[in-house]
Amino acid sequence: MIKRDIVIGVILLAIAAAVPFLWPERYVLLELTLFFIYATVVTQWNLVFGVAGVFSLAQMAIFAMGGYATGMLGLYLGWSLWAAMPVGAVAAVIFSVIIGVACLRLGGAYVALLTFAIAEAMYLLIITDTECFFMEGVTCRNFTGGTRGLVNFGNFGFQQLLGYKYAAFGNYFLALAILALATAFSVFVIRSPLGTAFAALRDNTTYAVARGIGRFKYQLLVFAASALFTGLAGAVYAGYFSVMGADTLNLTLLLLLLSMMVVGGLGRVWGPIAGAATLTLVNEGLNEFVDWRLLGLGLILILFIIFWPAGIVGAIEAAFAWLGPKRVAPQLRRSPGSSVPAATARRVQRKATVEAAPPEPVLRIEAILGEGPVWSEDEQALYWLDIFLPAVNRFDPAVGINKATPLDRPIYAMALRTRGGAIGAFEDGIGFVDIDGGTIEIFGDPKAGSPVNFNDGKCDRRGRFWTGTMAKDWSSPIGGLYRVEPSQRITQMDRGIILSNGLGWSPDDRTMYFTDFGRRVIYAYDFDPDIGAVSKRRPFIEIPQDAGFPDGMTVDAEGCLWVAHWDGWRVTRYGPDGKPRQTIRMPVKRPTSCTFGGPDLSVLYVTSARMGLTESELAAAPLSGSVFAIRTDTVGLGEPKFPA
Amino acid sequence: MTIALAIIVSGLTLGSMYAVSSVSLSLLWGTLGVLNMAQGAFLVIGAYAAFTATSMFGLPAPIAILFTVLVGALTGLISYFGLVRFLMNRPGFETAVIIGTFGLSLIVENLVLRVYGAYPFSQPLAVAGGFNVGRSYVPYQNVMIFLGSILIMIVVALILNRTRMGRAIRATAQNGAAAQLMGVPVRLIFLQVFLIAGVLAAISGTMLSSITTLSPTMGYDPMLKAFIVCVVAGLGNVYGALAASFLIGLIEATVEFYLGVKYGFPVLLLLIILTLIWRPAGIFGYRQAAR
Numbered sequence: 001m002i003k004r005d006i007v008i009g010v011i012l013l014a015i016a017a018a019v020p021f022l023w024p025e026r027y028v029l030l031e032l033t034l035f036f037i038y039a040t041v042v043t044q045w046n047l048v049f050g051v052a053g054v055f056s057l058a059q060m061a062i063f064a065m066g067g068y069a070t071g072m073l074g075l076y077l078g079w080s081l082w083a084a085m086p087v088g089a090v091a092a093v094i095f096s097v098i099i100g101v102a103c104l105r106l107g108g109a110y111v112a113l114l115t116f117a118i119a120e121a122m123y124l125l126i127i128t129d130t131e132c133f134f135m136e137g138v139t140c141r142n143f144t145g146g147t148r149g150l151v152n153f154g155n156f157g158f159q160q161l162l163g164y165k166y167a168a169f170g171n172y173f174l175a176l177a178i179l180a181l182a183t184a185f186s187v188f189v190i191r192s193p194l195g196t197a198f199a200a201l202r203d204n205t206t207y208a209v210a211r212g213i214g215r216f217k218y219q220l221l222v223f224a225a226s227a228l229f230t231g232l233a234g235a236v237y238a239g240y241f242s243v244m245g246a247d248t249l250n251l252t253l254l255l256l257l258l259s260m261m262v263v264g265g266l267g268r269v270w271g272p273i274a275g276a277a278t279l280t281l282v283n284e285g286l287n288e289f290v291d292w293r294l295l296g297l298g299l300i301l302i303l304f305i306i307f308w309p310a311g312i313v314g315a316i317e318a319a320f321a322w323l324g325p326k327r328v329a330p331q332l333r334r335s336p337g338s339s340v341p342a343a344t345a346r347r348v349q350r351k352a353t354v355e356a357a358p359p360e361p362v363l364r365i366e367a368i369l370g371e372g373p374v375w376s377e378d379e380q381a382l383y384w385l386d387i388f389l390p391a392v393n394r395f396d397p398a399v400g401i402n403k404a405t406p407l408d409r410p411i412y413a414m415a416l417r418t419r420g421g422a423i424g425a426f427e428d429g430i431g432f433v434d435i436d437g438g439t440i441e442i443f444g445d446p447k448a449g450s451p452v453n454f455n456d457g458k459c460d461r462r463g464r465f466w467t468g469t470m471a472k473d474w475s476s477p478i479g480g481l482y483r484v485e486p487s488q489r490i491t492q493m494d495r496g497i498i499l500s501n502g503l504g505w506s507p508d509d510r511t512m513y514f515t516d517f518g519r520r521v522i523y524a525y526d527f528d529p530d531i532g533a534v535s536k537r538r539p540f541i542e543i544p545q546d547a548g549f550p551d552g553m554t555v556d557a558e559g560c561l562w563v564a565h566w567d568g569w570r571v572t573r574y575g576p577d578g579k580p581r582q583t584i585r586m587p588v589k590r591p592t593s594c595t596f597g598g599p600d601l602s603v604l605y606v607t608s609a610r611m612g613l614t615e616s617e618l619a620a621a622p623l624s625g626s627v628f629a630i631r632t633d634t635v636g637l638g639e640p641k642f643p644a
Numbered sequence: 645m646t647i648a649l650a651i652i653v654s655g656l657t658l659g660s661m662y663a664v665s666s667v668s669l670s671l672l673w674g675t676l677g678v679l680n681m682a683q684g685a686f687l688v689i690g691a692y693a694a695f696t697a698t699s700m701f702g703l704p705a706p707i708a709i710l711f712t713v714l715v716g717a718l719t720g721l722i723s724y725f726g727l728v729r730f731l732m733n734r735p736g737f738e739t740a741v742i743i744g745t746f747g748l749s750l751i752v753e754n755l756v757l758r759v760y761g762a763y764p765f766s767q768p769l770a771v772a773g774g775f776n777v778g779r780s781y782v783p784y785q786n787v788m789i790f791l792g793s794i795l796i797m798i799v800v801a802l803i804l805n806r807t808r809m810g811r812a813i814r815a816t817a818q819n820g821a822a823a824q825l826m827g828v829p830v831r832l833i834f835l836q837v838f839l840i841a842g843v844l845a846a847i848s849g850t851m852l853s854s855i856t857t858l859s860p861t862m863g864y865d866p867m868l869k870a871f872i873v874c875v876v877a878g879l880g881n882v883y884g885a886l887a888a889s890f891l892i893g894l895i896e897a898t899v900e901f902y903l904g905v906k907y908g909f910p911v912l913l914l915l916i917i918l919t920l921i922w923r924p925a926g927i928f929g930y931r932q933a934a935r
Contacts, residue, residue, distance in 0.1 A: 055739050102917045108738045109679040121910045128906035294754035301747030306730040403735045
């Protein structure tokens, strides 16, 4: 990722550096310089809002603080702007820290509101500043310059340095340099562990709170650091125009920059630049319709927030993810001249293949024990559980957003209900969960009194919910298999299991698979779908010790089993004959379960765990806890819902 | 004594202006969690609707008021169907709606500017005359706004507390998911609240413009004050909003009298931040979850 960013950055920088020599029109350079200044503000705003999740509307106030401080140092102390600029930036940082301390402990809308009010207060203080601070000849000048703006503080001296002809070059490259630094900083933050932590915080506040992550501290840090570049941009603006006015605090300008951020793509590295470029071009294009600029801006904001909340860069990323290199590369290529995937022909002869490129996470998150992935075909969303930071998660891959509903007790298994919500297995029995509100309503507990917990569970194709139990000591054979009918009747179907785990049914519904993690074995039963009975339990797949333990599983349309190997760093696809056909290496030690999802049910979603891993193991597998997506050449069968 | 009287008269006038500005905002934010950045635009629409009905169409006052109310309702409907409906049930609703309503406010500002221009018309739908209290002159219009703000607050409180619709709205405000499970049609509630908010904002905009002037940007300042009222009052607390409005009006009038007009807003802001640190749910707030 970071390599790609560096390549893109260098290319853009090279183009930007070449423009003045290829196209030295004054107007173009002036417009581009302003573009660089605004893009700098937007990259930093993107860090604050898109990445750190602080909806600050004080970004232009921070910008103005940098500009005014620089101008005042030049005017009142006679400093060179080169010396004043860094001090102005520091003033902006101090200002941002004050704002941050006052606002960042509050929730989303309050932050927006207070930062907005602070910017407005600053604007009002400047434009109502009428007291004489000093006399310039016979005219009275205000401390802030008032409505007239702060003037006569000099500039960067490019005219003397480079001559009149090239003075615009000086400002151009200064603004470009600041933008380059600001972008490098933004790449650094987004791609660093801090950026990942923020993504997790933004996607899942519950975890953050549960794990005691000091959100305030990190948010303040990013807010202050981004103020440095925002302040520098303000200083460059002041030096470039040789005037600093309250019009920089104008609401329309703020909304123009907000639109740049939204149009480009919130939280994306290249979003601000793409958005700033797009809106600058649109603005130029609308020059003839200047009377309707606000309307156009408003429409753009509304259309993007409704229809393309991931912005231009989000759309490009989605397109590349679709067209780009597939995760399960060899199987996905189509043979020339054939519309049938080549893999269909090759499947028969294929032996166990080992995947080269490790799958990448679609959701970077530090789940303690991610489990129970279920794809909802109606919602095109992935539901998954964190058992021990109890939560039902809903991940929407189209927009990349995960929403967690925290629960008040561990949830071991879950199936969606046809009428909404879910049926789940808990410490105190089987019950219904309201996924929006997180409330649980238990209706029965077949294991009461026994030292076991529920574990994995799933609905069969007639909607019966099946779940097993596991010994709390992970070693006594006291677990069982239970069936919950839509009437809420619970029946024990098997016993003698150590640690029940993944289950599934063959496509013809004649075989049921059920895992005993404790014995490293996946059993097969004869299954009667009409009466929901199992018989003739036999070992179907035995997992060798070096391959870890069989955890959650899913069955594909060809009757193959996809099994997550706990401690095995892999997901294996087993044929209906029980023989391994394909191995996918995972970048995590403890993949926990998998299911098929995506528009055509061909994406394998894999959950994982951080539970029980040592610091060094976590360092070796920093993605532990994340949710992964692997494109496959087969399709899943979809998860039935509980019909009540 | 005369000074105190002047401050009280000025504070009550400000307070009633804040009260009328904040009632619709408080309703939307308190019940639906919608921080409506188009609140100012809603006020503008109401003010210009009343102006249009009276000055341009020459309608008598009662019909002009009815027209204003209808336009306000339409504003609420369009906001819901054109924007908010799409953002519901989406993660990040809170911020998405802020951005979307910002867009809405730009559109309204632009349209009003194109249709009416920037000329500061005065609001014809107002009462003339006034009386003296000590040395302060009090226009009847101010008294009307004062009484009107209290009346509106009481009506809204009655709707929320005494009607079936109000119960459903409050249930949605407390726990949308639970309300939905109990059979409350949450989408319908959003629509209803937007309708009511649109109507209230239109009336408020008319009253506000009657003591200032009309302009396409006249809504921003009252909107900002209304935000502050909501924060101080605590979300969704209608009587609290009324009390907070007058409290803030009196504080502002005092500060402006002793320190000068320009410090009114900054001092208020400082008080708000201190309030939030001291009582995040607002002075009259009862919902700790707001934080």
